[in-house]
Amino acid sequence: MKTIIEYQKLFKKGEPTPSDLLSSCLKKINPSLNAYITVTEELARKGLEKDIKGKLNGIPVAIKDNINIKGVPTTCASNVLKGFIPPFSATVIERIEKNGGVFIGKTNLDEFGMGSSTERSFYGPTRNPYDRAKVPGGSSGGSAVAVASGSAVISLGSDTGGSVRQPASYCGLVGLKPTYGRVSRYGLVAFASSLDQIGIIGRNAEDVGIMLEVIAGYDPKDSTSSKKELEDYGNLNKISKNIKIGLPEEYFEQIDDEVYSSVMEIKKALEKEGISFKSVSLPTTDYIIPTYQVISYAEASSNLARYDGVRYGLRRNGENFHDTIRKSRDEGFLPEVKRRILVGTFVLSSEAIAEYYERADLIRRLITQEFNEVFKEVDYLMTPATPTPAFPIGDRTDDPIRMHLSDRMTAGVNLAGIPAVVAPAGMIGKLPIGYQIIGKPFEEKGILSVVRLVEKIAPFKGFLKEVHDD
Amino acid sequence: MTDYKPTIGIEVHSQLKTATKLFCGCPVSFGVDANTNVCSVCLGLPGVLPSLNKKAVELAIKAGLALNCEIHTKSIFARKNYFYPDLPKGYQITQYRFPIATSGEILVEGKKIRIKRVHLEEESAKSMHEKDCSLIDYNRSGVPLIEIVTEPDIDSPEMAVAYLKKLQKILQSTGISGAVMAKGEFRCEPNISVSKEKGKLGTRTEVKNLNSFRAVKNSLTSEIKRQIGILEKGGIVEQATIHYSEKTEKTRVARLKEEASDYRYFPEPDLPPLLIDENRIREIEKGLEELPEEKTERYIELGLLGEDAITISNSKKTSKLFEETLKILNEPAEISKWLVRDYRSLNEPDISAEHLAEMIEMVLKGKISRNAGAEVLAEMVKTKKTPEQIVRQRNLSQISDSSALEQVVREVFEENPEELARLKAGENKLIGFFVGEVMKKTSGKADPKEVSRIVSEYEKKY
Numbered sequence: 001m002k003t004i005i006e007y008q009k010l011f012k013k014g015e016p017t018p019s020d021l022l023s024s025c026l027k028k029i030n031p032s033l034n035a036y037i038t039v040t041e042e043l044a045r046k047g048l049e050k051d052i053k054g055k056l057n058g059i060p061v062a063i064k065d066n067i068n069i070k071g072v073p074t075t076c077a078s079n080v081l082k083g084f085i086p087p088f089s090a091t092v093i094e095r096i097e098k099n100g101g102v103f104i105g106k107t108n109l110d111e112f113g114m115g116s117s118t119e120r121s122f123y124g125p126t127r128n129p130y131d132r133a134k135v136p137g138g139s140s141g142g143s144a145v146a147v148a149s150g151s152a153v154i155s156l157g158s159d160t161g162g163s164v165r166q167p168a169s170y171c172g173l174v175g176l177k178p179t180y181g182r183v184s185r186y187g188l189v190a191f192a193s194s195l196d197q198i199g200i201i202g203r204n205a206e207d208v209g210i211m212l213e214v215i216a217g218y219d220p221k222d223s224t225s226s227k228k229e230l231e232d233y234g235n236l237n238k239i240s241k242n243i244k245i246g247l248p249e250e251y252f253e254q255i256d257d258e259v260y261s262s263v264m265e266i267k268k269a270l271e272k273e274g275i276s277f278k279s280v281s282l283p284t285t286d287y288i289i290p291t292y293q294v295i296s297y298a299e300a301s302s303n304l305a306r307y308d309g310v311r312y313g314l315r316r317n318g319e320n321f322h323d324t325i326r327k328s329r330d331e332g333f334l335p336e337v338k339r340r341i342l343v344g345t346f347v348l349s350s351e352a353i354a355e356y357y358e359r360a361d362l363i364r365r366l367i368t369q370e371f372n373e374v375f376k377e378v379d380y381l382m383t384p385a386t387p388t389p390a391f392p393i394g395d396r397t398d399d400p401i402r403m404h405l406s407d408r409m410t411a412g413v414n415l416a417g418i419p420a421v422v423a424p425a426g427m428i429g430k431l432p433i434g435y436q437i438i439g440k441p442f443e444e445k446g447i448l449s450v451v452r453l454v455e456k457i458a459p460f461k462g463f464l465k466e467v468h469d470d
Numbered sequence: 471m472t473d474y475k476p477t478i479g480i481e482v483h484s485q486l487k488t489a490t491k492l493f494c495g496c497p498v499s500f501g502v503d504a505n506t507n508v509c510s511v512c513l514g515l516p517g518v519l520p521s522l523n524k525k526a527v528e529l530a531i532k533a534g535l536a537l538n539c540e541i542h543t544k545s546i547f548a549r550k551n552y553f554y555p556d557l558p559k560g561y562q563i564t565q566y567r568f569p570i571a572t573s574g575e576i577l578v579e580g581k582k583i584r585i586k587r588v589h590l591e592e593e594s595a596k597s598m599h600e601k602d603c604s605l606i607d608y609n610r611s612g613v614p615l616i617e618i619v620t621e622p623d624i625d626s627p628e629m630a631v632a633y634l635k636k637l638q639k640i641l642q643s644t645g646i647s648g649a650v651m652a653k654g655e656f657r658c659e660p661n662i663s664v665s666k667e668k669g670k671l672g673t674r675t676e677v678k679n680l681n682s683f684r685a686v687k688n689s690l691t692s693e694i695k696r697q698i699g700i701l702e703k704g705g706i707v708e709q710a711t712i713h714y715s716e717k718t719e720k721t722r723v724a725r726l727k728e729e730a731s732d733y734r735y736f737p738e739p740d741l742p743p744l745l746i747d748e749n750r751i752r753e754i755e756k757g758l759e760e761l762p763e764e765k766t767e768r769y770i771e772l773g774l775l776g777e778d779a780i781t782i783s784n785s786k787k788t789s790k791l792f793e794e795t796l797k798i799l800n801e802p803a804e805i806s807k808w809l810v811r812d813y814r815s816l817n818e819p820d821i822s823a824e825h826l827a828e829m830i831e832m833v834l835k836g837k838i839s840r841n842a843g844a845e846v847l848a849e850m851v852k853t854k855k856t857p858e859q860i861v862r863q864r865n866l867s868q869i870s871d872s873s874a875l876e877q878v879v880r881e882v883f884e885e886n887p888e889e890l891a892r893l894k895a896g897e898n899k900l901i902g903f904f905v906g907e908v909m910k911k912t913s914g915k916a917d918p919k920e921v922s923r924i925v926s927e928y929e930k931k932y
Contacts, residue, residue, distance in 0.1 A: 068517045081516065088510050090517060189516040194739035222519050223741050299739055302551050305560020306514045310606070321555050321604070348551070348734035357736060 001150050004059055004207045011058055018048050018058025018102075021153075025060045025104055028151040034126045035145040037065045037075050039105040047102035054099030055214050055234075061096055062152035064143045065106035066113055067198065068187040069093050072103075076189050077121035078111045080307040080332025082314045090187020091222070092156060092198055092215040099214045104152050107142025111337050112304065113163055113191040115139050116403050117396065120336045125393055128170060131430050134390040137167030137406075143201050144171040154202040154211050160191050161292050162410025164199030165422035165436060169385035172424045172432030174451060175201045176208050177410075179441045180417035181226035183212075184219030190303040192296035193224075195414040205423065205451040209233035212444060231445045236452035241274040245437075245450075246378030250285035251409060255387040262425040263384050263435045269457050270450075280374050280381070284367045285412065289404050291367065292411040294347050294360035300337075301344030307332060339400065368416040375440045380450060383409055385422040385434035409436060419444050423451040474664040474701070476694050477671055478624035479586075482637060483615050484647040485593070485655040486529045492592045492614035493520030493563065500653055504607040512612035514558030519740050526614035527570070530590045531746065531754050533616050533646045534571025537585045537637075543746050545570040545589075547738035552731050556595040556606055564591035564617075566735045570744065576640070578633045584621035591615050616647075622661075622671070627690035631683045634658055644758060651682060662690055663707070664697045672697070673707045677721065679714055689714035693721045765789055772802040778810045787818050794823035795830075804830055812844050819851040826850075829857040841914045842866040869916045872924065875908070878916070879924050882907045893929050901925050 002010065011018055022044055029036060044060060063069060066076045068086035070093075075081050093103075110120040118141025119125040126141040128134040129149045136145045140157025144167035147155050157164040159177035168175025177199045188198055198215065202208040212233040219225045247267070252260060267277055309315035309328030316327035333341070347356035374381065386406045396403040413420040418441055425435040439447040491498055494511035511518045534541045548566035566589075574585035593613035598605045618637065624630050638656055641647040649656040658680055663672035675697070677689050692714070697707050713724040760768075765783035769792075770776060782788050788809055795805050808830055813821075829850070833843040838861055849860045861867060869875060882904055883890050893900040904925045908916055 074516060076516070084516065086510075086515065086517060088515075088517075186519050187517040190740075192739075221521060223521055224519075224739075298736060302549050302561050302734070302736070305551060305553065306516070306558060308553060308555070308560060310555045311513060311558060312515070322553065325553050325555075345734065348736055350732050350734075353734070353736070 001153070001203060003204060004056065004153060004210050007059060007153065008057060019045075021058065022048060022060050022102065022104070025151045025153075028149055029105070030129075030149055030151075032127065032132070033129055033145050033149055034124055035107055035142045035149065035151065036062070036105040037077065037108050037121075037123050037142070038073055040069070040072055040103050043069070043072065044102040044104050047097065050100075052098065052100035054101075055210055056096060056099040056101030059101050059153045060104040060151075061101045061211075062104055062107050062143055062146035062155035063093070064109055064140050064155070064157045066109060066158055066189040066191075067093065067156060068189070069103060069106070072106060074106070074189060075123070076112045077109045077123055078307075078332060078334070078337070079122045080314050080329065081312075082332075084312045086187075088187065090198075091184035091219045093187060095215050095217075101214070105146070107140070107146050107155065107157075109142055109157075109163075110139035111334050112189065112300070113139040113158055113160055113196075114300065114337055114340055116162070116166055116406055117391070117393070118142060118167070119393060119397055120334055122334060127393070128390050128431075130172070130432060131390065133392055134431065135170065135393050135395075137170035137386075137390060139163040139167075140175075140199070140201065141167045144168055144173055144175070147171070147173055147201050147203060154200065154207050156211075156215070157199050157201055158188055158191070159197055159199040159410075159414065160195045160296060161407045161414050164201055165410050165420060165434075166386055166406050168201050168422045169434030169436075170390040170432065172427075172434075173201050173203060174205055174208050174421065174423045175199060175434075176212065176421045176444065176448070177413060177419060178212065178216065178444055179226070179419045180414075181224050182216050182228075182419070182442065182444065184215075184217075184222040184225045186219055186221040190299075192299040193303060194299060195292075195296055195411075197414070204455055205236055205421070205448045206234055208421070209236055209445070209448050212448075216444075226442075228442050233445050233448060236445070236449045239449040239453050243379045243450075244276050244278055244377075245270070246278050246280035246374055246381045248280050248282045248285070248374070248381055248383060250282050251381075251383035254405075254408070255384050256389075256428070258428040259384045259387060259389070259433055262428065262433050263382065266425050266435050266454055266458065267382065269454065273453065273457060277382075278378055280377060282370050282374060282412070284363065284370050285408065287363050288367065288412040288415065289407050291360045291363045291415060292407055293343070293404065294356050295364060295415070297340045297344035298348050298357050298360075299344070301341045301348065304333075304337070304341055336400070364415045367412055371412070371416045371418060371438075379439075380443075380447060381438040383436045383438065385409060385425075385436045389428045389431035389433045413438055417441065419447060421447045421451055423454065473666050474694070474698050475666070475668070476625060476627075476662060476664050476690070477622045477674075478626075478630050478660055478662045478690065479622040479674075480620050480624065480630060480633065481659045481661070482618045482634070483657045483659075484533075484618065484641055484649055486526050486614040486616060487645055487647055488523055488525045488529065488614055490523055490525075491612040492523050492526050492590070493612055496612065498613050499609070502609060504605070504609060507609045508611070512558070513608055514560075514611075520563060520738075522741060522744070523614060526590060527744065527746070528754060529614075529646050530570050530588060530616050531751060532644060532758060533618070533641065534574065534588045535751070535755050535758055536640050536644050536646065537571070537574040537576055537588060537618065539571035539574030539585055539588055541571050541746065541751050542568065543748060543751075544568070545744045545746075547590075547741045547744065548735045549738050551734045554594070555604065556597045556611070558595065558608065558611055562592060562594065563738055563741070565589035568743075570746075576633075576636060578629065578636050581623070581629065583623045583633050586619045586621050588616055588618050591617060622663075622674075624660075627687045627694070630660055630690055631687050634683060634686060643764070658686060660686065660690060662693055662697070664694055664701065672701075673709050675707065675710045675712045675723075677712045677714055678724070681716070685714055685716055688719050689721055692719060696721055769802070769806070772796075774802060774806045778806045781810050781814070782806060785814075785818065788814060791821070791823055791826065795827050798823060799827040799831055801830065801834065804834060808843075808847070812847050816848065816851055821847075821850055825857055832857060832861065836917055837861070837868060838866050839868050839914055839917060842868065866915065869912055872920065875916060875921060875924055876928070878908050878911050879904070879921070879928055882911065883928070890929065
């Protein structure tokens with residue numbers, strides 16, 4: 001596997017042609033990994049026929065199956081959306097098409113993005129290509145595995161509490177969650193609207209930056225998208241060595257020793273380049289998971305109310321309207337989604353809203369404020385991406401509390417609406433592990449530049465070869 | 471029975487006159503084929519997001535202004551969550567804690583009705599129940615509405631109807647809403663309670679399903695009876711939703727409060743807070759002013775001559791003075807005469823409505839003559855003194871004391887024996903001559919009508 005820019009050069013020589021690349025990607029789709037819910041070979045071939053010259057000319061892209069592509073089923077890995085084919089494409093899909101990218105398939109996820117392992121899918125679990133007994137992370141596990149196993153050059157996921165970054169960490173990839181509003185959400189099936197952001201999973205910072213150049217920017221169809229000017233996110237080689245990176249103490253608690261030492265290796269390498277580090281504190285870190293749960297479940301309970309069997313998707317007729325809705329939803333959703341809808345409904349109820357939803361909203365503001373304060377002292381923050389490497393399939397499915405553990409590292413960023421990127425920090429045994437760089441709002445170029453620098457200087461450069469390369 | 475006092479508040483849902491829906495570009499229209507004006511957004515398909523219709527926001531601001539509300543430069547959309555097949559997203563986008571406008575009032579038959587709030591929200595789809603199935607038409611889904619809520623300031627079914635008629639007229643004349651009840655563009659839900667004790671409110675019920683003003687009046691009358699009936703028997707009125715049947719003209723309990731849903735309102739995360747520029751509010755306020763043609767029409771209804779009505783409405787300054795004076799002195803035709811004949815020939819100077827009303831009232835009561843009135847008006851412009859001061863200082867008070875006038879008439883008769891003889895011979899037009907002479911003698915202070923009466927009576931005695 002090569003980078004997007006390398007492929008663009010090779011395509012000019014015709015070795016390989018975009019069609020050759022697509023064929024080789026299709027060959028690498030391994031059903032036992034279960035990364036895809038729908039493979040869209042025909043759509044990709046048609047895309048190539050258009051021969052559009054753009055930043056993603058001929059690049060096979062995998063799309064998480066909660067982002068609409070017109071005419072292709074969107075399942076959100078849920079039975080409730082059975083048979084639903086969207087009549088419109090997401091804004092990000094239109095932008096990729098305009099830049100010549102082609103869609104190889106729709107990838108597996110935890111139902112509606114609700115999970116950290118891609119096990120809770122109506123279409124079965126996705127497996128980690130480094131160790132098939134392990135989870136790939138989630139909820140964008142399918143998109144991570146598609147890239148890690150070489151069936152796509154790059155992929156899109158969605159990140160509500162870490163759903164792009166945590167699987168990137170478990171699969172040895174670069175995963176970016178942009179600033180809230182940087183990328184249009186139009187056409188992304190909502191889980192928690194105030195936290196959701198479409199993210200990118202790629203092999204390196206530059207590929208991710210190029211994809212961001214393509215998909216970012218204001219969209220009149222998404223009132224929460226930002227008009228802030230864009231940057232050349234793929235151009236990452238210039239970085240000031242005067243930057244200061246903060247290490248938030250709380251993010252180094254409750255993590256595996258090996259994870260700690262991997263992140264410290266990155267720190268050492270950057271220090272050699274003259275970059276300075278400072279220990280900082282984010283005392284609200286312990287409140288991240290409960291706050292995230294209350295807000296995301298509340299919004300989800302409302303966002304998922306539309307799946308009632310009346311207009312599309314699974315329908316089980318009952319005795320009356322409400323019975324039909326009840327039966328359709330009962331059969332349509334898996335237990336974890338039901339659990340979240342129930343809790344979300346409760347925290348918004350008139351008896352509980354002040355104690356739960358409103359309090360969580362207040363703490364969310366404190367968390368945001370704390371990030372703002374710490375960014376007065378440092379330019380970026382560096383943290384582990386996850387407390388541990390990938391865990392075994394089936395290990396946490398009955399334990400929602402443990403399943404949420406990795407959110408402690410990632411969900412604060414969603415609550416604050418700021419950008420963060422996860423990239424490989426090394427291997428722990430057979431499994432990759434990542435570090436995370438967090439930036440101020442709209443500092444995507446900055447955080448990707450730090451990752452680019454690490455790619456150049458890190459002692460383990462090229463460690464992903466065994467899984468990625470032909 | 472009679473010592474029970476009803477207390478009524480009313481919620482009105484009115485459809486805004488926009489070309490497109492509140493959150494998508496689908497046309498708003500009435501009477502087209504079912505499910506033809508629909509798109510992914512108003513069908514609530516997975517992945518869609520709302521984009522707010524600016525025109526709807528402007529009309530909501532306009533409504534707030536027309537109802538004398540405070541317009542909030544920041545308001546917030548909220549989701550009202552409940553399951554119903556005609557609600558495609560499982561929630562309605564509305565405004566809850568922070569509506570676009572609050573604290574207004576309008577005058578209805580001299581009584582002030584306070585407006586609690588005006589907020590924007592989207593319409594639901596329309597269900598139709600057939601024999602063996604239910605059908606849904608989503609053409610209506612997402613049509614923009616405003617909800618207008620009063621304080622409980624209405625005290626009778628008649629007043630409720632008067633309020634609704636006035637509100638309907640305001641919404642129609644300002645182009646905010648077609649407000650046609652039969653088209654469902656203007657729907658009212660009154661809430662009502664009765665109580666014997668002054669200042670203490672009873673338990674209220676909410677009346678639904680009212681499709682005409684007649685239904686509003688009859689349902690409230692019936693509901694007042696129903697509630698009093700319960701209380702008289704020593705019962706308790708339960709908080710409930712009431713349905714009114716046009717057929718029986720009676721109200722019945724449809725659903726008790728305990729069965730009501732918990733709507734789990736929370737801020738709509740797909741829409742940022744609605745921020746409105748102060749200048750934009752002022753611009754819309756300007757646009758709310760009545761057009762001259764509309765004013766003319768209204769003035770003619772008040773009893774003004776067509777030409778006068780046009781003259782007054784064509785001048786902003788004169789029409790403003792007219793309206794202000796009319797508030798103090800309910801004599802539209804008189805005020806109009808003074809404005810058209812005298813005020814405008816003085817080049818529309820700045821004068822106060824209070825002083826103008828005071829002067830006209832003096833003339834109408836015969837305290838000063840019309841001529842003296844004109845003099846007072848001219849002096850008011852020059853000196854800014856009150857009419858009363860001017861009349862006193864210039865000794866303009868009219869002589870209407872008949873004995874004093876009789877004396878002057880006698881003098882004039884003696885001075886003009888020839889004319890008197892002709893008058894006596896039946897040449898009645900000479901009455902005018904004598905009246906003129908008397909007016910001259912009294913420097914215009916005499917009441918010409920009175921003088922004319924005396925002249926007619928006295929010529930016989932001489």
